[in-house]
Amino acid sequence: MKNILYILMLLIASTPALAQKEKKVDPKHANHFKVAKVETDDYIVEVVDIYVRMEEAKCKVKITNKTNDYLVWNPSESVFKFEFGEFKPKEKEVIIKPNDKESKVLNVTGDTRFHVEALTLELKGMSKVAATGTMVMAPEFQLPASMNDFTAGPFKVSLLAVDKKTDLTAGSFRVTYTGNDIGLVDANKIAIRTEKEQEFASARTDYKLQLLKKGDDDKFNFYFKVPASHVDMQFATMWVIFRNAFQESKKIAIGGTSVALEFDPVLTKEKN
Numbered sequence: 205m206k207n208i209l210y211i212l213m214l215l216i217a218s219t220p221a222l223a224q225k226e227k228k229v230d231p232k233h234a235n236h237f238k239v240a241k242v243e244t245d246d247y248i249v250e251v252v253d254i255y256v257r258m259e260e261a262k263c264k265v266k267i268t269n270k271t272n273d274y275l276v277w278n279p280s281e282s283v284f285k286f287e288f289g290e291f292k293p294k295e296k297e298v299i300i301k302p303n304d305k306e307s308k309v310l311n312v313t314g315d316t317r318f319h320v321e322a323l324t325l326e327l328k329g330m331s332k333v334a335a336t337g338t339m340v341m342a343p344e345f346q347l348p349a350s351m352n353d354f355t356a357g358p359f360k361v362s363l364l365a366v367d368k369k370t371d372l373t374a375g376s377f378r379v380t381y382t383g384n385d386i387g388l389v390d391a392n393k394i395a396i397r398t399e400k401e402q403e404f405a406s407a408r409t410d411y412k413l414q415l416l417k418k419g420d421d422d423k424f425n426f427y428f429k430v431p432a433s434h435v436d437m438q439f440a441t442m443w444v445i446f447r448n449a450f451q452e453s454k455k456i457a458i459g460g461t462s463v464a465l466e467f468d469p470v471l472t473k474e475k476n
Contacts, residue, residue: 229319231258236471240325240463246271247300249327251463253309255475256318260311261291263325263465267298268305274333274415275300276386276455277308281329284312286320299415302335321467328460333386333415337453342446344397347373358383359450364423373428373437379450381416388451389414391424397443398435404428 237254247267254263261284269275279295291312300306310325312318342356345363353362359379366375373396381387391411395403407427414422426444430437 229258233257233319233476234472235319235321236468236475237263237465238468238471240465242327242461242463244459244461246332246458247275247330249461249463251325251465254465256320256323258316258319260313261318261323262309262311264307264309265325265327266305266307267300269300269303271332272302273335274302276331276333276415277306278329278331279308279310282310282460283326283328284310285324285326286318287322288317289315291315301413323465325463325465326460327463330460331455331457333388333455334453335388335413337386337388337451339448340450340452342450344443344445347375347396347442347444356446356450358452359387359389368438370436370438371429371432373430373442374426376423376425378421378423379416380421381418383452384418386453386455387416387420388453389416389422389424390449390451391426393447393449394426395445395447396428396430397445398430399441400435402434403445404430 234255234257240251240254242249247269250266252264252266265279267275267277277298277300279293279298282293284291284293291314293310293312295308295310298306298308340357340359342359342361343354345354347366347368349363349366353360355361358381360382362378364376364378366373379389390413392406392409395405397403407429408425411424416422428437
């Protein structure tokens with residue numbers, strides 16, 4: 205009799221635990237986490253808007269570049285670390301200009317156990333590219349064109365269009381990088397030289413420096429204004445000078461960082 209009572213007591217005591225274990229999580233319920241911030245010698249990482257549901261983990265990563273060089277971040281190399289496994293997001297590369305900031309939303313799926321209260325974000329895939337690389341000399345390009353393309357080291361350049369008027373010459377080039385490092389293209393550097401050996405800078409100077417990997421290309425327009433009193437551009441022979449518009453720089457991997465994410469019960473209650 206005593207044995208039967210003892211077994212019944214054990215069953216009664218274990219019932220709440222079993223019920224808790226078998227309790228289903230609402231798929232729409234999200235656990236939220238506190239903002240996390242980590243600083244290295246090269247950049248500052250701030251992780252915000254962090255939450256996890258059964259089938260999803262998501263956050264926004266803000267990166268501030270502390271250097272005078274470019275930072276290139278490949279988010280797909282970063283890792284969400286859980287007790288039950290690791291998951292990598294699928295996102296495109298992010299380029300952070302010197303002393304500037306960028307952000308990227310990271311998201312992982314593929315499991316039903318993401319509704320946790322502890323996880324870590326391993327930030328990986330960070331590289332540095334020197335803003336000033338090795339200058340690649342390019343030949344002067346004649347207008348009217350005697351040819352439509354040329355090669356300057358690891359850069360292939362093609363003339364796509366040109367329109368010459370009395371006081372304005374406009375057109376576009378396509379540049380393809382074929383090297384194994386990083387190609388830098390700065391369209392603001394180009395100028396035009398007239399038959400009188402005078403040079404005129406580009407009329408447009410708001411282009412952003414382009415970073416090209418092997419096989420990447422960039423199309424840019426050009427605009428040159430020369431007073432009609434100096435030369436009639438419509439009929440004159442002129443030469444586009446590329447100066448240091450093309451440079452090549454090394455992509456150097458730098459250390460990543462680990463961000464431990466802390467569960468926020470107050471925010472979780474507010475959001476659900």
